[in-house]
Amino acid sequence: MGNPSGVRRGLASLTLKHAALIALSFLAVFPLYWMVVTSLKPEAEVFTSSLLPAHWTLDNYVSAWNSIPMGRMLLNSLGVAFAQTATQLFTAILAAYAFTRWEFRGSGLLYGLIGLTWLVPFQVIMIPNYIVISGLGWRDTLLGLIVPNIASAFAVMQLFNTFKSFPKTLIEAAHLDGASDWSVLWRTIFPNLRASIASIGILLFITAWNDYFWPLLVTTKLENSTMQKGLQMFISSEGSMWGTLMAATTLASLPVLVLYLVLQRQIIDSFVKGGLR
Incomplete structure (x- = not known):
């Protein structure tokens, strides 16, 4: 039989490592997510803190494509x-x-x-x-x-x-x-x-x-x-x-x-x- 306390310490250490990796992954991915979400927001919603647009639009992509070659x-x-x-x-x-x-x-x-x-x-x-x-x-x-x-x-x-x-x-x-x-x-x-x-x-x-x-x-x-x-x-x-x-x-x-x-x-x-x- 293994040592129960040792198993618990191992699980706790593994949980902390996974939590740290998840947090770091979130910090790495969130700017990309925010970039895409902001591109789909109308101008009036750009500075809101909502994680999803209230009104989805592709106008920003049309404007970007037409503004420059x-x-x-x-x-x-x-x-x-x-x-x-x-x-x-x-x-x-x-x-x-x-x-x-x-x-x-x-x-x-x-x-x-x-x-x-x-x-x-x-x-x-x-x-x-x-x-x-x-x-x-x-x-x-x-x-x-x-x-x-x-x-x-x-x-x-x-x-x-x-x-x-x-x-x-x-x-x-x-x-x-x-x-x-x-x-x-x-x-x-x-x-x-x-x-x-x-x-x-x-x-x-x-x-x-x-x-x-x-x-x-x-x-x-x-x-x-x-x-x-x-x-x-x-x-x-x-x-x-x-x-x-x-x-x-x-x-x-x-x-x-x-x-x-x-x-x-x-x-x-x-x-x-x-x-x-």
Whole structure:
């Protein structure tokens, strides 16, 4: 027979842990719930504390869609996020393979410098990047949004650890069969590490989607900008259109929420693996 007092203490501890997790989950989810509910309220009810609208309406969504070129801006955001993610993964895969496969003088220093750039906030290099983009005539273009972000130190460091754990015997066996480094990378390593690479790609996509400062600096026309800048149009010194802003924010959040719901296991794994390293 087990100790009854010990069982009770175990149940009490488990109950407290679950209560804490429920409370934290509520704090995380409630802002999203309030955003959606506010977007469905008429203007007169926006500042009420009711948890549900007394009169449901989609007028805020219609107003948000007609106030800015939202369809074009959503497509721009998707295009920029996908392009940045693809180029960052490609450059990171090449760099990580080079660091793990080839030994050359100064490799440790070079890797350290790449890691150092990760510690520098992007706001520090925004002005130099802006001058270069302006000189190339890429202001108000998608190229101007994408090109300065085609490499990611975070992706290089994460993939370096992933590639380092790959069995060297498989690489050597592939070389003995006459495979080149390019073939080893894309036919031997990449297929076996596809899940880890996809997890990092998800984080890169979310980061690119949420970027605000760079589109704000580079673009002036809304039709050439991303959705994050479009949200600013509903905030002014004369008063913010909160219902319309919440509707636009809900629409801007949908792609990332859908991505999370579809790939939540990979997203959680990427956070766990990143924390362990």
